[in-house]
Amino acid sequence: MQRLNNESSTSTTIQELCEEYRAHNMITKEEYEQNRVKRGLRNADGTGVTAGLTHVCNVHGYLIADGDKIPDEGKLTYRGISVSDIVAGCEKEDRFGFEEVVWLLIFGKLPNRRQFDRICGLLYDNRELPEYFPEDLIIKTPSKDVMNKLARSVLGLYSYDDDPDDLSLENNMRQSISLIARLPAIMSYAYQVKRRHFDKESMFFHPFEQGHCTAEAILNALRPDRKFTKEEARLLDLCMVLHAEHGGGNNSTFTTRVLTSAGTDIYSAIGAAIGSLKGFKHGGANHRVRMMMDDVMEHVKDWKDEDEVGRYLEKILKGEAADHSGLIYGLGHAIYTLSDPRAVILKSKAKGLAEEKGFGDKLALYELVERLSPEAFQRVTGNSKVISANVDFYSGLIYEMLGIPEELFTPMFAVSRIAGWCAHRIEELTTGGRIMRPAYRALPQNQRYVPLSQR
Template sequence: MSTKEYALFEVTPEIEQFAKICEEKNAIDKDLYGKYEVKRGLRDLNGKGVLAGLTNISDVCATKVVDGKEVPCAGNLYYRGYNIKDLVRGFLDADHYGFEEITYLLLFGDLPSEQELATFHQTLAERRTLPPTFVRDVIMKAPSRDMMNSLSRSILSLYSYDAKADDTSIPNVLRQCLNLISQFPMMMVYGYHAYNYRMGDDLFIYAPSPELSTAENILMMLREDRKYTKLEARILDMALVLHMDHGGGNNSTFTTHVVTSSGTDTYSTIAAAMASLKGPKHGGANIKVTQMFEDMKEKLHDWEDRDEVRDYLLKLLNKEAFDRKGLIYGMGHAIYSVSDPRADIFKDFVKKLAKEKGYEKEYALYEMVEHMAPEVIAEKRKIYKGVNANVDFYSGLVYSMLGIPSALYTPIFAAARIVGWSAHRLEELINVDKIIRPAYKPLAPYRDYVRMEDR
């Protein structure tokens, strides 16, 4: 690589200077947001979002009305009107995998009959294939160390193989969505193996099995020996179900609505949602939680010493520990203020899995931080609503115990959330024919043009 080419990937002194100018000229007085009643993040101080649309797909409930007043309550998540706790309990009691059943529910609005589920399972299985030479020509070429970027490129590349890529009729979009839901685990696992191969590891690419569930196929394709336990597959399956959807206003799903409203194709829409989910404030949060705990375990002398754990949490908030961002990752949620139902469901299984895998000490540390963090945060900052553990708090630990590499934590989130994105894209196309365009208030004063020689 030449010196000139290398400079493209370095922040040069000139770029540093331009950046200072950029920061100075783009800074906006924070008081003006209050003056003009701007809802930063499209949320008020209590975290309630600005109403931007209607949806039948899912509902996030964190409050109830008591004596005419809205007060916080234990959180609930509903898929098509069904409580997520009931859905999970239902497929666990019936001893079958939930991903395919709940995918059917989110896409088509009702729980499937036994025959409908069998037909749908077969439909997904038949679509677990990639175009000829796709693995060689797309996935194996220039593999990325970041699997979300690799997946986004693969999704966009599928556009070139689809003769009806720009057809936004409902049957065609549904076809594309079912294809992507089925193909996503393959692109995810193959992309991971391709990068490791480039780094010197052995390469193994296994075709998915039509008899296996989505969760089973992920574990089978990921592991060189293709082996997994029933408990491992059940827990991964449950994780996929818990991450499938979370209302229309979460960042990546809102991105899906915004991009769909422009009239663009399915591949561009899902790639845009992927870009949103990658962010550490959204789907990338579970990696941050895991990294935070690794740093914590390294710094603590005694994981069971409450005072030492408390001191570390204070250092996090004071920007003196880990990434110095002032955050305790996995704590707090934009909507839930008492509890995140997904975290509640996860926690029961985390404890069982920790016992089986010999992770009791790690689980005890997580549980201590979960109980202690809200108190520490309340002491240091003004809180407008409660702080509780969110689903990302425990999901990283679950994936770690399952032996899933951290590079795939967010992609697994995406493998589930692509179902919700698909349902919301279809809902937007069916119900709204208007491009989303919110308002921004301009603050810059009008100025007369100044000729070069007079500047």
């Protein structure tokens, strides 16, 4: 009884503290506009404020004509090469692409055969975690959230590095290769421990196999019988290629560059990037898409009825359904307008597997939601803004078809995007040279100090 009373008292106290905060600390949208402050480092038209230069990646989604933003088909290039061409090239040569993309993003050129074999070998050689690391940092401290465990484990690797703070190119190259190789292993361990501790299911740890690419190594680790088809591994590899990089301005990559500019170690920078990616406004969006679509499937009786689906989307936008946020997750993007090239590729590749795995009706519903959402958005808001599906809309469905657990949707994003994070960290170390320090305009109301006895 005493504990219940204490909990109730604490809850009341916290509520009072929050009310006290709200009474004196609000900043309105109008104040931002009056002071010409660009919230979220965004211009008035939603485009990002230019904060740096990079050779690593370019994201194109619109044109500017006479100062106006003109919608355009999306294009994504890694080191000047279209990601669509990379995907097509790997398909034509019947091979996996993630390892090639790792080399391309870091070094700036496509690897030749010797270099390609070298990066594949380096990633395999560095995949094993340090001795006692899984037991001490993962198994003994299980986490319900795998992203949280990824971040904590990356920070923990600092203690297993003989020279963690050396900022030389040589040392950061070594660390980058090691982290790219090890993050999938950390994810697999963290998931198995989560299953055992919180879900009360058996956990299993499979050894890595020589010759497996990263996508194959992940499926080998996650499947109890270690069996998967080449087509499944290819589709997972495709997801990793498309998630590997997305410019310097996305929140997690910018986080990497901000921390790097301060002169901190790579483990701190990548750990912070993982924390950023966890957010539902960033990498966590694919998990929110899954939750939203589960809600749609539960409440819409006829998945082919456009009127019924459209009405339910309106309820979501009004905050009356799903998570009551008023958001249709997976639709719209900060840069892309007419299309997200990653979503276009994923949708095209999903169709064959959907029929094979019995997901045809579900994929058709996703496509219907994608098509009807802009119309519903305009009816509810009166805004005719161009909206298209982004990569998060279809990636979760593909992971589901591949048997990837929902808890790993966002972690899979992380084990792919770490390639881009490391490329940007190295670029910031070698070309930045100045700590990032944007300005904030203060809005204090002058007050006279009053002695405590007179308040």
